[in-house]
Amino acid sequence: MKFRFPFACLCVLFLTAIVQADDRPNIVVIMLDDLGYSDLGCYGGEIQTPNIDALAHNGLRFTSFYNCARCCPTRAALLTGLYPHQVGLIRNGRSLTKNGVTIAEALGQAGYQTAMAGKWHLSQTNPIDDRQKQLDWLNHQADFDRPFAPLDTYPAKRGFQHHFGPVWGVVNYFDPFSLVDDTKIVKDVPDDFYMTDAITDKAVEYIETMSKKDTPFFLYVAHTAPHWPLHAKPEDIAKYEKTYTEGWQKLRDDRYDRMLEMGLIDPQTFPKPRLQGDGPDWQALDDEHRKHMAQLMAVHAAMVDCVDQGIGRIMATLKTTQRFDNTLILVMADNGASPERYLNPGFDRPNETRDGRSIQYEGLFNPGSETTWGYIGSYWANAANTPFRYWKAQSFEGGTHTPMIAHWPSGLKTKPGSLTDQPGHVIDVMPTCLEIAGAEYPKSYDGHDITPLEGQSLSAILRGEKRDGHDQLFFEHEGGKAVIADGWKLVQPKQNGKWELYHLAEDRTETKNLAGDHPQRLKDMKQHWQTWFDRVKPAN
Template sequence: MTSNNKPNIVLILADDLGYSDLSCFGGEIDTPNIDSLASNGLRFTQFYNSARCCPSRASLLTGVYPHQAGVGEMTEDRETPGYRGFLKDQCVTLAQVLKGGDYHTYLAGKWHVGKQGPIKKGFDEFYGLLGGFTSFWDQKDYSRLPEGRPQHQYKDGEFYATDAITDYALDFMEDSRKDDKPYFLYLSYNAPHFPLQAPEADVAKYEGMYDRGWDRIREERFNRLKELKLIPEDAKLPPRSEYWSRDREIHGVIPSWDSLDPDRQKDLSKRMAIYAAMVDRMDQNIGRVIEDLRENNELDNTLILFCSDNGACGEWDPWGFDNWITTSNFLHRKGDLDKMGGPNSYHSYGSGWASACSTPLRLYKHYGHEGGISTPLIAQWPKVVTRQGEIDHRPGHFIDFMATMVDIAGVEYPEKYEGHQILPMEGKSMLPAFLGKEEEQRTLCFEHEQHCGIRHGKWKLSKIKERDWELYNIENDRNELVNVADIYPELVEKLTSMWKQWADRTNVTPRPKTNLYQSS
């Protein structure tokens, strides 16, 4: 424990994790270490991200909406204020703000918010992936900054990214103990983002588990969510989801599992087994971090937060792809199945499994519907969060992390930084929620690739790019099954106006003239 009694902060971010993948959120994947955080802390059921990796990371780091930070889409510079593809000088990061409170600041894992890099944006030490995704087996794409810092030496076949990221995280935590300053560790795993790759022993644990298919898995998760009281007893499971190709020229509905050819079932079952193994391996490594905190008597005064950067990855059709550039699929049969997940493989798992991983919510990554923007959030801080094992249904957003850390660390959020006027924080501190205080009504807005949403109290407008706004009463229809837009046209008009005002204010508009992402 630090002598000044400020808490250490460990913010753990998973990449493309579905809402119900964790066993403490209804999943069948073995996640005992994350589950221990839930049983000793709080689970938030209605916490939101920004539907995609880069925008979510921008909000998480800066406390403003992604377009305000300049990362409304990905890291291409679209030469439009909300779409520069990097964090603008008008925002500050958690690392920059916490350094003002005498914190050590560390990042182990994935950056993916532009060319300036984590060291320029306030992190003392970095190891990980500067871009969006790459092989988990090839260490050449992982960087150590500042340059010249000591590095682990991994023999051929020993490197696996999730393990290596944790190795450096533990190094950074040990480094912080040279003095009595607290530390902020942003532990940003690139698992379970594609390419789906995992050690054979971990994959073997899940061989055959998914042979029963996504329809059964959805039903089983849905029932467990009810048993865990994470969703109401009278909730209804949405039908199998729609899907779109990357260029949106192909559109369909995910087929029933029983309608698939047996070879296709085996291929898809193996893809999901690898995905589950990646989540399992991440949990094992989070266990290493928890144990290190315990051994060093830091666990009681460390705030640990766990969340995912967006909903499950439905890119693009139900079969998954084996080549990111072309999104083409290869049907693996017989001996090829044994090679899946290894160093020479490349897979995603497709919208069929993504729909299952989003259970009980509609849609997935990219979309403003609940399945695209909802994350499981777990908060453990034994010294302060005494609501052990409780479930909290109040809404929150990644923009809240900045306000929370300013609050609990007693640091000042700057009006100016390095000569630049800084945007005010958009979020609210989560400390009242940690303490069980009464919630306030929130208005939260979303936009990514013209998929939109606005949450205002119990009401939610959701919009798929090519379609009209849909209205849902989230209080009794979180799964967005009953569109009541025709019943409440005045409310639709009011919320649409509120969303447009937000979009103008936060640089959602003007939009770039071309969509470079879809043409790539």
């Protein structure tokens, strides 16, 4: 006698097999904010980042990976695979336009679960006309019953099925402004709230929830740290109280030497440039100012340390949910360390805490708490970007270079701990996600024609192969301009408008300006840059 399954049972078994056969990888993209190129231990830093280092030592480190030099532009390029100018972010504080799709929108169409924990910064951020009302709003002392930005620009309306984090770009880490859960305003936070931990908590929660389903997920973890203000927990600051007392030149020298030992750089092609900064150098400071400056950098380190602790929790959760091996994890930064020093409240900077305590912006205060608003300044920023020159917002290597780590046990084919000098850019993340997910890039979405991709998949590099890559890479942000091609870089600083030319193949740290020696190359590259900019800039 033959046993026969009912037809309905056969259908159930067939559908179950399809669901279980969905072995496409999960994708976790982790973005740090204003991170120095050499802050991480695996890139030569002294900051304790054992979890990120573990990803690097078992994964792949990129040594020629680029971003867009500033928060908003980089995030726009990362999420869309387009240059920021093409999707509305020619300047900070604007909304991501609908002629590009986000990774979440594209992967959502392909059946992925999607979630985001952290900073958005891709919505039009309009202040209140009245300055005092704006401060009252920032201080959580008045509720004007208005959204922080147009609701249709929030992450929850751009493909993320879940989002928790700030809509604006700058936050009080202990009581953040513009915090939302999807589109709902989060009006109160617990007494022990800390932004970095809250982002981690949500990321862990999302992984646990999404892992209950058999379908893969895309998770974007967009940290606010270590972006100013310098806010950190006392126990994290304590680890670094004596770390920076010898100053920024010592920090730069030590990091440079470690990078040499680790094989990250070659002294012939990475000559150590002079440390740059505004104001008196370390030796010209008195003891009190040196102590204050060392404390500022200690808080910066503590903020990075806390991010790493959170990444350790994310890794542990991926393991306990049995998702770790088939998850591609990418770790990177939106720009180099920041020299910015804003010494007055306004726009996105409060002047008081929720309970009315004054916030101190100037003076020799002890940084780290909610009542201080500290910044590392230019010398520390340049040292944090060792071995490069300059910092955030500039199109020099110190502004546009990011550490980038790829970890994927079941998919990465390179030797654990490998380095690759093949160039990449944040616009390449979108096509990489699409390729490994087997997803299509749409020609139209939600009634809008979609601009063709500018990025190119990194998958060949992840397989240990040589990819064709970009013939040219372009940069522009608020007057800082650059183009990289054929081992050369043409760059225009923000401050003086004079084009400079560097042979990156021989001078990766941009120490020898060869503009006067190669006038025709300068002219040709400048024209290439202009042709690109005319193509990508908005029509209006």
